[in-house]
Amino acid sequence: EPEVTQTPSHQVTQMGQEVILRCVPISNHLYFYWYRQILGQKVEFLVSFYNNEISEKSEIFDDQFSVERPDGSNFTLKIRSTKLEDSAMYFCASTERASSYNEQFFGPGTRLTVL
Amino acid sequence: LAKTTQPISMDSYEGQEVNITCSHNNIATNDYITWYQQFPSQGPRFIIQGYKTKVTNEVASLFIPADRKSSTLSLPRVSLSDTAVYYCLVGGTSRSNDYKLSFGAGTTVTVRA
Numbered sequence: 001e002p003e004v005t006q007t008p009s010h011q012v013t014q015m016g017q018e019v020i021l022r023c024v025p026i027s028n029h030l031y032f033y034w035y036r037q038i039l040g041q042k043v044e045f046l047v048s049f050y051n052n053e054i055s056e057k058s059e060i061f062d063d064q065f066s067v068e069r070p071d072g073s074n075f076t077l078k079i080r081s082t083k084l085e086d087s088a089m090y091f092c093a094s095t096e097r098a099s100s101y102n103e104q105f106f107g108p109g110t111r112l113t114v115l
Numbered sequence: 116l117a118k119t120t121q122p123i124s125m126d127s128y129e130g131q132e133v134n135i136t137c138s139h140n141n142i143a144t145n146d147y148i149t150w151y152q153q154f155p156s157q158g159p160r161f162i163i164q165g166y167k168t169k170v171t172n173e174v175a176s177l178f179i180p181a182d183r184k185s186s187t188l189s190l191p192r193v194s195l196s197d198t199a200v201y202y203c204l205v206g207g208t209s210r211s212n213d214y215k216l217s218f219g220a221g222t223t224v225t226v227r228a
Contacts, residue, residue, distance in 0.1 A: 004158075033215065043159060043202075043218040056215060091158045098214040103149075106158030 002026045004107035006092050012113045013082055021077045021110045023092030032075045033093040033104065034067065036060070043091070049075065050098065082114045119203045124223040133190040135222050137203030140184045148179060148186045151202045153221070159202065163188070190224075198226045 005024045013019050025032050034046040047057040049067055057065075066078045075094075079086055089111050093104040120138040127133045139148070147166050151159040163170055165177040165186070176189040190197055200221040206214075 031214075035216070042220055043153070043216075045215040045217065048215055089156070093158070093216075095214075102214070103161040103164070104159075104216060106160065109156070109158050111156070 002105075004092055004094055004105050006090075006107035006110050008110060009108065010111045010113070012115065015084055015114055016081050019079050019082055019112060021079075021090050021092075021112070023075045023077070023107055024073050025075055025092065025094030026096075026105055027073070029094035029096050029105070031055075031095045031098045032067075032069070033095075034077045035091045035093065035106075036088040037091065037109075038085075038088045046077070046090075048098075055098075079112075082112075084114050087112055087114045119205055119219055121201075121203050121219070121222045123220060124225070126225050126227065127193055128227050129194055130192050133193050133197070133224055133226075135188045135190075135201055135203070135224070136185055137188070137205075138185045139203070139205045142183050142205050146205050148177065148183075149204045150175070150177065150188050151204065151216075151218075153200045153202065154198075159216075159218070162201070193224075193226045195226050195228060197224065199224060 007022045032049040035043050037043045045058050047061045047067055048055045064080045068076050089109045091109045092107045095102045095104045147164055149164040150162045152162050153159045163172055163175050163177045165179050167179050170177045178187045200223050202218050202221040
């Protein structure tokens, strides 16, 4: 069964450093998402991406965040200057079509720890 | 997006049936009801989705009354591995015609031996 993959599984970084989280969505999917989950809290939407551009972003997704689909398979989330409060699990998701009745497939997540 | 209300937690024992009810009084005509499951340190996983009446798959059943203001996820004969957080989501497309998932706190189901 096809699945979304994410690397690395765990990233430790110093405050102020840049990190890039990588995702490989399911190959025939067209819509891509990043979510984050701070420990013990709910899953929060960050950004959605379609046709090589951001289609929606949340208030969390400020100028320190950016997304890119550098080639036909990878989808990346970059945090330019990490803060302590960026420590969280980051989940990538993809779906074939964007509607309320299409399943989103989530990756296993990247645990980001900012020291 | 329709607001949902579900219990914070539920305890059960192996072999029992677990029923989680979600209230969504403001559900819109075009909205589907979707349930996701999340194990610790893993991404959410789609379980089941329905629009009305009853839907059943190999994992769960979803019961939706005629007024669609609530729904009940039923997990038959749970095992220890069903311990997870279960999220009820209701909604249609967002303003950008895209569809982001809006998770609440979910229901933490703990299955004991």
